Amino acid sequence: MYLSELAPEETAAVTALHLHGAVRVRLQDIGLCPGVQVACVHRGRGIAAYRIRGCVMALRDRESALVEITREDRR
16 A cells, blocks of 8 residues: 555555655655654645654655555554
8 A cells, every 4th residue: 555545534654665866865854764654634636744753744646656554453
């Protein structure tokens, strides 16, 4: 599953980044790396806001479609 598929209020753990170059470095600099918990806060057309390490950041769908995740179980 990929980050772009995460619905608002769902959480997941990052398992892999399938990005290269400056975009990969930028996402790693903001704390998006394997093992990190991510929550979808809001989804719009072509963009979504995610809570990553306590900060809310917006990512384009074309970028978040390259971030592999494992969805958290709801309890």
